[in-house]
Amino acid sequence: MSLFNVYPLFDITPVKAADVFVYDKNGTEYLDLYGGHAVISIGHSHPTYVQNIRKQLSDLGFYSNSIQNPLQEALAKELTQQSNCNNYQLFLCNSGAEANENALKLASFHTNKKKILSFSNSFHGRTSAAVAATDNTKIVAPINAQQEVEFCDLGDLTTVEKALQKGDVCAVIIECIQGVGGLDESTTSFYQDLAELCKKYQAILIADEVQSGFGRTGDFFAFQKHGVQPDIISMAKGMGNGFPIGGILIHPSIKASYGLLGTTFGGNHLACAASLSVLEVLQQEKLLANATRISEYFKKKAAAIPQIKNIKGRGLMLGLEFDFPIATLRKDLIYKQHLFTGSAKNPNLLRILPPLTLKEQHVDFFFKGLKTELNKQQ
Numbered sequence: 001m002s003l004f005n006v007y008p009l010f011d012i013t014p015v016k017a018a019d020v021f022v023y024d025k026n027g028t029e030y031l032d033l034y035g036g037h038a039v040i041s042i043g044h045s046h047p048t049y050v051q052n053i054r055k056q057l058s059d060l061g062f063y064s065n066s067i068q069n070p071l072q073e074a075l076a077k078e079l080t081q082q083s084n085c086n087n088y089q090l091f092l093c094n095s096g097a098e099a100n101e102n103a104l105k106l107a108s109f110h111t112n113k114k115k116i117l118s119f120s121n122s123f124h125g126r127t128s129a130a131v132a133a134t135d136n137t138k139i140v141a142p143i144n145a146q147q148e149v150e151f152c153d154l155g156d157l158t159t160v161e162k163a164l165q166k167g168d169v170c171a172v173i174i175e176c177i178q179g180v181g182g183l184d185e186s187t188t189s190f191y192q193d194l195a196e197l198c199k200k201y202q203a204i205l206i207a208d209e210v211q212s213g214f215g216r217t218g219d220f221f222a223f224q225k226h227g228v229q230p231d232i233i234s235m236a237k238g239m240g241n242g243f244p245i246g247g248i249l250i251h252p253s254i255k256a257s258y259g260l261l262g263t264t265f266g267g268n269h270l271a272c273a274a275s276l277s278v279l280e281v282l283q284q285e286k287l288l289a290n291a292t293r294i295s296e297y298f299k300k301k302a303a304a305i306p307q308i309k310n311i312k313g314r315g316l317m318l319g320l321e322f323d324f325p326i327a328t329l330r331k332d333l334i335y336k337q338h339l340f341t342g343s344a345k346n347p348n349l350l351r352i353l354p355p356l357t358l359k360e361q362h363v364d365f366f367f368k369g370l371k372t373e374l375n376k377q378q
């Protein structure tokens with residue numbers, strides 16, 4: 001049987017990882033500035049994480065959502081404390097797309113409307129409503145195209161209000177700082193006005209924090225920089241440090257009822273143990289502050305390289321923009337300098353999404369390798 005060939009693969013086979021490093025089957029060490037696509041938050045195979053998951057597995061790996069699960073309660077409590085999102089309700093699922101799918105569905109239940117408003121260059125996942133709200137027609141199948149979605153440009157409030165005025169929009173979904181799209185972010189006044197417009201026209205504001213959440217930008221959630229209060233916040237990637245878990249935080253104005261949402265695997269014991277370990281380490285090692293500090297160091301070093309035309313993003317959700325496509329550079333960084341980095345929809349943007357444990361010496365190592373490859377191009 002062959003694998004369904006949907007991923008272009010680098011010819012590297014990782015077999016082990018520790019903190020910010022990944023090791024392939026030949027024992028070669030790679031510095032991971034990609035974090036398996038912004039997933040690794042507290043570092044690969046963190047000892048606390050490994051120990052807690054191992055213990056949980058030996059006690060109880062899984063039971064369904066038909067019994068009491070104190071780990072879900074503990075996760076909700078710890079999430080409230082660290083995120084300062086007080087009084088929100090937590091619903092757990094398994095991935096980013098699923099988190100957004102549930103968020104959109106809940107918005108539709110709550111408002112009894114069905115149109116979604118989304119933004120150019122957005123990415124929200126590959127399930128039905130989430131993919132329809134994603135600005136990439138190549139991944140939207142005819143079955144998904146039945147969703148009603150209108151796209152606006154990020155920052156364009158006039159078009160947003162025109163769309164909302166029709167009164168049929170159930171949800172506005174937004175990545176406060178765009179991930180795959182290329183790290184664009186609008187102004188604080190845009191996000192605040194957007195939240196006001198959602199209230200005015202009774203549309204649910206969904207902050208997609210799947211990539212930016214759990215401290216990646218230096219704030220627990222990226223929207224917090226702008227002082228807005230979304231109705232629903234979706235989370236995944238960094239939440240489990242590689243263990244599949246997603247979730248939504250739901251404002252208390254949205255009421256639950258039995259059967260409204262549901263999942264078999266969501267919120268299982270192992271996933272909760274993983275996410276609780278992430279929160280424990282984020283706090284113990286002060287990783288949000290580290291993300292902010294190392295980000296400044298990284299940006300300073302990037303500013304000294306003339307080939308870099310623009311430095312985008314914040315915290316450890318960064319992008320280096322060049323005036324040429326970075327595909328070959330990215331390959332050379334991996335194969336010749338043993339540096340994992342990411343790409344974006346913008347072909348000139350090299351993305352940097354490392355574990356939040358990154359230190360100055362790792363940044364120095366990256367720039368040494370980057371400069372070597374850039375100098376070869378001259």
Ligand SMILES: Cc1ncc(COP(=O)(O)O)c(C=O)c1O
Pocket residue numbers: 095096097098100123124125126175179180208209210211212236237
């Ligand atoms: C902002 C954002 N939302 C949603 C998703 C979808 O998450 P998943 O791949 O876990 O379904 C992603 C994945 O890259 C993402 O970056």
